[in-house]
Amino acid sequence: DTGVSQNPRHKITKRGQNVTFRCDPISEHNRLYWYRQTLGQGPEFLTYFQNEAQLEKSRLLSDRFSAERPKGSFSTLEIQRTEQGDSAMYLCASSGPGRAGYGYTFGSGTRLTVV
Amino acid sequence: AQKVTQAQTEISVVEKEDVTLDCVYETRDTTYYLFWYKQPPSGELVFLIRRNSFDEQNEISGRYSWNFQKSTSSFNFTITASQVVDSAVYFCALSEANSGNTPLVFGKGTRLSVIA
Numbered sequence: 001d002t003g004v005s006q007n008p009r010h011k012i013t014k015r016g017q018n019v020t021f022r023c024d025p026i027s028e029h030n031r032l033y034w035y036r037q038t039l040g041q042g043p044e045f046l047t048y049f050q051n052e053a054q055l056e057k058s059r060l061l062s063d064r065f066s067a068e069r070p071k072g073s074f075s076t077l078e079i080q081r082t083e084q085g086d087s088a089m090y091l092c093a094s095s096g097p098g099r100a101g102y103g104y105t106f107g108s109g110t111r112l113t114v115v
Numbered sequence: 116a117q118k119v120t121q122a123q124t125e126i127s128v129v130e131k132e133d134v135t136l137d138c139v140y141e142t143r144d145t146t147y148y149l150f151w152y153k154q155p156p157s158g159e160l161v162f163l164i165r166r167n168s169f170d171e172q173n174e175i176s177g178r179y180s181w182n183f184q185k186s187t188s189s190f191n192f193t194i195t196a197s198q199v200v201d202s203a204v205y206f207c208a209l210s211e212a213n214s215g216n217t218p219l220v221f222g223k224g225t226r227l228s229v230i231a
Contacts, residue, residue, distance in 0.1 A: 042223045043219075045218040091160070106152075106159065
């Protein structure tokens, strides 16, 4: 299966701890996106990459959040000093080169619970 | 700025009824794409349809149909003869098309419950 893979599926952490999530996109996809989804809301854009370059960051991405995509392959999203408000589902998606509007594929997400 | 509005937060229907989910969007771009995704209780986002801004033809896929009207900036989704398996949260989304796949902007979703 060559879908988008996210690890871990679930993470419970204590407030103040750091957490890191990983996303492995579809191998030929050059764009990778991170979204956050809280209960009862739609996914909200956090940041995205084209290859290894981070093209855009949402204002939702506070200084405690950092994302990387070394070598343009997998990506990591780190949250430092977690707060209870960070509890959410973190979704990753990827899309390939070619015509715009095609090929967004989402992973199953990482559900973060901050206690 | 782009915006997607799904005014219906929750809808309940009895099995076999038809149901329409509304989506209204805002964008200043002339070229854009509209999407519908389904999110069942398991949480993954399942792609349903993609429509570009130059194609206003309605589309039908089995029990699903979509009505795109640029004049009213709407992209509504109808499920005919609903089934219990259709119960999920449905999201409408929008992306620009000027420079490759820009990030999707999602609505807040409509939770559909189909009762047997």
